[in-house]
Amino acid sequence: MKLYSYFRSSAAYRARIALNLKGIAYETISIHLVKEGGLNRRPEYRAINPQMKVPTLVTPNGDVLIQSLAIIDYLDETHPEPPLLPKDPIARAKTRGLAQIIACDIHPLNNTAPLRYLKREMHQEQSAIDAWYHHWVIEGFQAFETLVRPGPYACGSAVTIADIFLVPQVANARRLNVPLDDFPKIVAIDAACLKLEAFDRAQPLNQPDAE
Ligand SMILES: N[C@@H](CCC(=O)N[C@@H](CS)C(=O)NCC(=O)O)C(=O)O
Numbered sequence: 001m002k003l004y005s006y007f008r009s010s011a012a013y014r015a016r017i018a019l020n021l022k023g024i025a026y027e028t029i030s031i032h033l034v035k036e037g038g039l040n041r042r043p044e045y046r047a048i049n050p051q052m053k054v055p056t057l058v059t060p061n062g063d064v065l066i067q068s069l070a071i072i073d074y075l076d077e078t079h080p081e082p083p084l085l086p087k088d089p090i091a092r093a094k095t096r097g098l099a100q101i102i103a104c105d106i107h108p109l110n111n112t113a114p115l116r117y118l119k120r121e122m123h124q125e126q127s128a129i130d131a132w133y134h135h136w137v138i139e140g141f142q143a144f145e146t147l148v149r150p151g152p153y154a155c156g157s158a159v160t161i162a163d164i165f166l167v168p169q170v171a172n173a174r175r176l177n178v179p180l181d182d183f184p185k186i187v188a189i190d191a192a193c194l195k196l197e198a199f200d201r202a203q204p205l206n207q208p209d210a211e
Pocket of ligand 1: 011012033038040052053066067068069103111112113
């Protein structure tokens with residue numbers, strides 16, 4: 001498989017964790033999201049992923065998959081071990097709910113494209129952009145923190161998509177100096193996950209394109 005990735009992209013980080021958990025070998029193709037206004041905006045990459053975001057996964061058959069959640073679902077369906085969701089429908093829905101706090105309600109407001117728009121098109125000061133970033137992370141993390149009981153992972157003794165989505169968001173929050181003192185359960189889950197080789201190997205600084 002081929003993964004179009006950028007070391008700092010938390011959405012690509014999710015896909016890297018899932019690939020590692022499943023033991024799937026993959027080639028990383030780095031797409032620099034900052035250099036020259038973002039190499040993801042070049043026509044060559046747009047032809048692969050019209051949304052011009054990472055990650056993009058290319059399967060051995062040449063199928064091109066976009067969106068980290070869809071990619072992770074595909075990996076889970078085609079490589080069922082270890083499962084990334086519990087079997088029980090209620091537990092599955094709760095696990096998906098946790099992952100979606102991050103995927104749907106934190107990350108879309110806070111990733112490169114909206115932050116760049118706030119700066120360039122809305123002419124906001126960096127301090128206002130930082131406040132925006134912190135606000136949405138803290139609001140989402142407050143809900144996540146209330147809903148979990150580390151066991152040691154977000155949904156018990158097995159890693160799930162809730163962990164796969166949480167750990168990259170925590171890395172981003174740390175990079176942007178969001179205080180995590182009010183989130184001891186999140187910090188504990190993050191630490192438990194990062195002890196696993198699959199998470200550690202997926203970390204931004206362990207990527208071939210890390211700067
Ligand atoms: N919902 C998408 C989000 C993908 C996304 O926003 N990726 C960011 C990096 S984390 C990106 O490629 N941004 C570049 C841009 O939009 O210009 C997913 O889960 O895959």
